[in-house]
Amino acid sequence: MRASRKVAPAPSAVVSALRRRYPPETGGAAGPFRTLVATVLSQRTREERTAEAAGRLFAAYPDAPSLAAASPGEVVPLIRPAGFYNQKAPVIIEIARRLVADFGGEVPRDLESLLSLPGVGRKTANCVLVYGFGLPAIPVDTHVHRISNRLGWVRTRSPEETELALRALLPRRYWPDINELLVLFGRELCRPVGPRCPECPLAGCPSRGILRTGRRKGRAYAPGFRSSLLGGLGKALGGRGVS
Ligand code: SF4
The missing domain is CATH 1.10.340.30 (Hypothetical protein; domain 2)
Structure with a gap:
């Protein structure tokens, strides 16, 4: 019997699921x-x-x-x-x-x-x-690098490699959102140590069941959660925060 090969979830499905979890916030650009x-x-x-x-x-x-x-x-x-x-x-x-x-x-x-x-x-x-x-680009920090590898989108060793691989993989319409969504997701669920896979909304992640998962602790996402992450800086900037 042939072993089933795990396939990385489609970017469109990931972006849709995470955008539902982290709706866009209104506010002017910081400049x-x-x-x-x-x-x-x-x-x-x-x-x-x-x-x-x-x-x-x-x-x-x-x-x-x-x-x-x-x-x-x-x-x-x-x-x-x-x-x-x-x-x-x-x-x-x-x-x-x-x-x-x-x-x-x-x-x-x-x-x-x-x-x-x-x-x-x-x-x-x-x-x-x-x-x-507001231009299409992909800022890659440790969250974006880690999660892109866990999802099987890329197999890279550095954020720089990940950025180039994501630029080739992701349709440009997703570029402006990917940093914000994966940073929020990486802080709440797909944490560096002890990711909370049982609570994860992303179907088909090939790392599910492989990584040692963590207990629920700290804050879950809720209205206002992102304000504590991005809003403070955004307020100081006069608009949307950065990550
Ligand atoms: S299933 Fe686990 S490793 Fe995969 S994206 Fe979700 S939290 Fe991260």
């Missing part, structure tokens, strides 16, 4: 400058701490020209909640100076130009394209 700077601030920092730092920073320096004229000594106290503030302050000031010098004070809307900015890697650049400009 590319705030999205860019807040994403740099968010590196190795909890979301609520990033939101506090970003809110303080943007109240004093709302755009690239004003931040470009600041000194690290002026910026560090404002972004102190974000952690690694001594390293991040000169980076975000240099980003602002490059925007003023090379891009007329505006954030460029193409990947190559974004990657030329200091402190900007592929995840940050793709976040700016999706959350700042």
Whole structure:
């Protein structure tokens, strides 16, 4: 008897199921400058701490020209909640100076130009394209990388490989949603350790029954759950949060 081969669930089914679980939130876009700077601030920092730092920073320096004229000594106290503030302050000031010098004070809307900015890697650049400009791109963090492999969509060893594989696999209409949906899903159910497979709404996941599942603990998704994840930062940004 031939063993049945597990097939990865279709992206359309995954996106539909997760969108039902995590309906889109309304709110204006944060804008590319705030999205860019807040994403740099968010590196190795909890979301609520990033939101506090970003809110303080943007109240004093709302755009690239004003931040470009600041000194690290002026910026560090404002972004102190974000952690690694001594390293991040000169980076975000240099980003602002490059925007003023090379891009007329505006954030460029193409990947190559974004990657030329200091402190900007592929995840940050793709976040700016999706959350700042509303363009199709796939920011890949640890949640997107892990879940894409668990679902059998990709077999990759790094987020960079995953991004390229997902770009080839996923129809472009899904690109803007995939980061938000998988980040929320990865925090609630498909956790790094102890995924809650018995509660998972995704039919046909080839990792179901293979991974050691976790007990239910912490918060389940409920109205307001996402507000605690993305809303705080989004509020500080003046619109939709980033991840
Ligand atoms: S069945 Fe388990 S491993 Fe698969 S997507 Fe759901 S939570 Fe993740």
